[in-house]
Amino acid sequence: xxxxxxxxxxxxxxxxxxxxxxxxxxxxxxxxxxxxxxxxxxxxxxxxxxxxxxxxxxxxxxxxxxxxxxxxxxxxxxxxxxxxxxxxxxxxxxxxxxxxxxxxxxxxxxxxxxxxxxxxxxxxxxxxxxxxxxxxxxxxxxxxxxxxxxxxxxxxxxxxxxxxxxxxxxxxxxxxxxxxxxxxxxxxxxxxxxxxxxxxxxxxxxxxxxxxxxxxxxxxxxxxxxxxxxxxxxxxxxxxxxxxxx
Numbered sequence: 001x002x003x004x005x006x007x008x009x010x011x012x013x014x015x016x017x018x019x020x021x022x023x024x025x026x027x028x029x030x031x032x033x034x035x036x037x038x039x040x041x042x043x044x045x046x047x048x049x050x051x052x053x054x055x056x057x058x059x060x061x062x063x064x065x066x067x068x069x070x071x072x073x074x075x076x077x078x079x080x081x082x083x084x085x086x087x088x089x090x091x092x093x094x095x096x097x098x099x100x101x102x103x104x105x106x107x108x109x110x111x112x113x114x115x116x117x118x119x120x121x122x123x124x125x126x127x128x129x130x131x132x133x134x135x136x137x138x139x140x141x142x143x144x145x146x147x148x149x150x151x152x153x154x155x156x157x158x159x160x161x162x163x164x165x166x167x168x169x170x171x172x173x174x175x176x177x178x179x180x181x182x183x184x185x186x187x188x189x190x191x192x193x194x195x196x197x198x199x200x201x202x203x204x205x206x207x208x209x210x211x212x213x214x215x216x217x218x219x220x221x222x223x224x225x226x227x228x229x230x231x232x233x234x235x236x237x238x239x240x241x242x243x244x245x246x
Contacts, residue, residue, distance in 0.1 A: 013031060013032060013033050014029060014030065014031055014032070015028070015029070015030055015032050015140075015143045015144050015146070015147035016028065016029045016143075016146075016147055016150070017143065017145070017146025017147040017148075017149055017150045018146055018149075018150070018216070018220050019142055019143075019145070019146045019220060019223070019224055020220045020221050020224045021091075021224070024058065024091055024092055025057045025058065025059060025091060025220070026089055026090065026091035026092075027059050027060070027088075027089070027090040027091065028087070028088075028089055028139070028142060028143040028146050028147075029087060029088045029143070030086060030087030030088075030136075030139060030140050030143035030144075031084075031085070031086050031087060032140060032143075032144065034086065034133070034136065037100070037131065037132060037133040037136075038084065038100065038102075040102045041083070041084065041100040041101060041102050042100070042102075042129055042130065042131035043083075043100065043101040043102070043103075043104055043127055043128075043129065043130075044098070044099075044100060044127065044128050044129070044130035044133075044135055045083065045097075045098075045099040045100070045101055045104075045107070045125065045126070045127050046096055046097070046098055046099075046125070046126045046127075046135075047075070047096070047097040047099070047123055047124075047125050047126075048094055048095075048096050048123060048124045048125075048126065049068065049071065049094065049095045049096075049097065049121045049122070049123045050093065050094055050121060050122040050123065051064060051090075051093045051094060051095060051121075052064055052119075052121065054093040058091050058092045058093045059090055059091065060090055060095065067119050068095060068121075071097075071114075071121065072085060072088075072097065074110070074113075074114060074117075075097065075099070075110065078106050078107075078109065078110035078113075079099070079101065079106050079110075080106065082101055082102050082103050082105075082106055083099045083100065083101035083102065083106070084099060084100055084101075085097060085098070085099050086098055086099065086100060086133075086136050087136065087139060087140070087143065089139065098135060098136065098139070100130070100133060100136070104127065107125065111125065142227075145223055145227060145237070145239070146220070146223070148239055149219050149220065149223050149240075152219075152239075152240065152241065152242070153214070153216060153219060156214070156242060156244060159244045160244065161242075161244045161245075162246075163213065163214040163215065164213055165213065165246045166211050166212060166213050166246060167211065167212075167213075167214065167242055167243050167245070167246040168209055168210075168211055168242065168243050169209065169210050169211070169212055169214065169240060169241070169242045170207050170208070170209050170240060170241050170242070171193075171207070171208045171209070171210075171222070171226055171237075171239075171240045172205070172206075172207055172237070172238040172239050172240065172241075173205065173206040173207075173208070173226075173230050173233075173235050173236065173237055173238055174200075174203050174204070174205055174206075174235055174236045174238050175203065175204045175205075175206065175233070175234065175235035175236075176202075176203060176204070176234070176235070177204065178199070178204055180204070180233055180234045180235055181197050181204035181205075181206050181235070182197065183233060184206055184229075184230070184233040184235060185197050185206055187229075187233070188206070188208045192210075193208035193209060193210055194208070194209040194210070195207070195208050195209075196209075206235075208226075214242060219240070222240070223237070223240070
């Protein structure tokens with residue numbers, strides 16, 4: 001029964017997955033190694049690249065992904081350690097490169113040289129002060145959630161699950177007290193989930209279950225929606241799991 005283990009963090013450096021916002025798909029790729037902001041890297045840089053040939057979902061094709069990987073390499077070479085690429089967000093025919101920099105002197109020469117490269121992309125550079133790395137800290141949990149969703153789907157497939165057959169799916173939540181757990185339980189019950197609530201150490205857990213077929217798009221939609229729901233209810237969305245056999 002492949003399931004995300006609660007409170008367990010994978011050790012891989014980069015997390016990769018898909019999420020949804022207002023019906024649009026976004027691809028996330030973030031470096032999870034930064035527990036704290038790097039001292040002195042207070043300049044937040046977002047390089048917004050317009051895609052040449054996005055697919056029907058507004059994401060990159062494999063050919064353009066290869067070209068943009070070289071774009072990333074040229075950024076890193078130009079920054080020469082004065083900036084770190086912490087993640088990318090791709091969607092709606094744009095790829096946003098998110099960096100934190102110690103200085104900005106490398107930017108102008110890089111921009112000039114980049115505009116003269118073959119297969120050059122149109123891009124815009126935005127800079128703001130962000131010594132707390134607030135953008136990174138906001139985006140990383142979403143990327144980790146998307147990465148975990150992808151891993152569970154891969155595990156189900158590797159165990160031979162036929163995802164077009166309805167099966168039990170459990171969605172996990174954590175709440176700091178009984179009142180908020182019971183409030184969330186009632187909302188989920190009203191939306192026809194089967195719900196169990198229990199106390200775990202200093203927290204309260206809620207497990208909401210449905211019988212559904214599973215697809216990548218369904219999981220992306222549900223994870224985004226239930227993560228927002230948990231936040232509104234004062235709790236934390238803690239992933240999902242499903243039975244291999246229907």
